[in-house]
Amino acid sequence: MLRWLILSLLLIPLFDARAAGDEAAVRATFAAYKAAVLAQQGERAADNVTTGTLREYARYRELALSAPRAALEALPMTERLQVLIIRARVPAADLRAMDGRRVxxxxxxxxWIGREGVERSELGAVQVDGDRAAAxxxxxxxxxxxxxxxxxxxxxxxxxxxxxxNMSEDVFKQLARxxxxSENEMVMTLLRGLSEAPVDERLWDPPTP
Structure with missing residues (x-):
């Protein structure tokens, strides 16, 4: 028992050091992502986001190319907006040649991604739990x-x-109320505010082959 107590006491600094290293690494990841977004360096930004994030962009791409209006209306407002933004801004021929990372x-x-928001953002307290962290x-x-x-x-x-x-969903619903x-009307209002060219209801239909 005494030996295990001594060993556990000796290991405490090692665990603390690892936690501190993880926190520093999380902060470094965010700093690198922020710098890449502000510099409009897509490859650097992609290197600092999760595989799941890029997988979602692959799903948005597929929806932008093929989803009919009924399928889009079944999505959360935030996803409807993401898909319609891609349809509005990326020609279908270009989009077909992309994967999720390229989108x-x-x-x-x-x-197009988070310049205004990320510019003012910093990380406060960081909590590390195994392979996940929240800041x-x-x-x-x-x-x-x-x-x-x-x-x-x-x-x-x-x-x-x-x-x-996902956190934006409640905000969008509240804005609509x-x-x-309607939710679709609010999505179109937001889209028109973000788009560089006029958009209309035809955007709800997938592009022609």
């Missing part, structure tokens, strides 16, 4: 009740963007 890098290269969003000196999520993958820690997309419009 993501294309969006970063053109400043409080910090704006200036204020920590907000919002967590950024990170995952340890082969090669290091990566930023998971999908929970941020406050303005007395």
């Amino acid at each position: 993501f890098t294309h969006a970063v290269d053109r400043g 409080r969003l910090k704006i200036g000196a204020t920590e907000l009740p919002v967590d950024f999520e990170f995952e340890r993958e082969p090669g290091g820690w990566r930023f998971n963007l999908i929970p941020l997309t 406050q303005n007395g419009v």
